[in-house]
Amino acid sequence: MTRRAYTTTEAPDPRGNYSQVVSAGNLVVTAGFGPVDPRTRAIVGDEIGEQTRQTLRNVAAALAAANCDMRDVVKVTAHLANADRDWAGFDEVFPEFFDQPYPVRTTAGSELGDILVEIDVIAVRPED
Template identity: 40%
Template sequence: MKEVIYTENAPKPIGPYSQAIKVGNMLFVSGQIPVDPKTGEVVKGGIREQTRQVMENIKAVLEAAGYTLEDVVMAFVFLADLNTFQEYNEVYSQYFKKPPARVTVQAARLPKDVLIEVAVIAVR
């Protein structure tokens, strides 16, 4: 049985998808971009600020489903420019005591022309 997860503490979906879907003990969190859920706007700043907002959005969706960042087993990271990898990685690594498996790729273009998008899978 699948359950749709939604929270006002993360950006509203901008298309026909759910913030997350829970199936059994697994949670599949859709790609989060650096949109402030309070304003609906992309946060100002560079990759560090955008990475921080993305991780806060992911954290909010996880919490809405009863999960934490420690439950994340896989992350899919899309960067607009791999030259920002080191800066993004510095912020990203602050969110995990034990980092999950991860894929990081450069994307030709991301929604709203943001610098980063991250999707995760969590298990508990």
């Protein structure tokens, strides 16, 4: 199975030694993205809904670089800086980006520094 990394200027550049998105066969995995504007590198928004939207826009851009979209996502892993306070606002945004049947999801509380949310996904690229 061949692994291939993809990059796009439509999602934030990695801040370390990792790829934005990698495929292995039809499996596509993104790095964790936060609510960072890919052009300015500024954090977008100060509440969970705004930050979740920007984060999911970044995820969608990374998937597009690998010829996928949000309909191809089967697994979402999300980290919230304040899970008790922000879970409902975070969850409310999902139908804007995902259709039913929704992908499976794990959501955990995590130390995220200056951001409220970080998300990575696993997608299955459609057969050509």
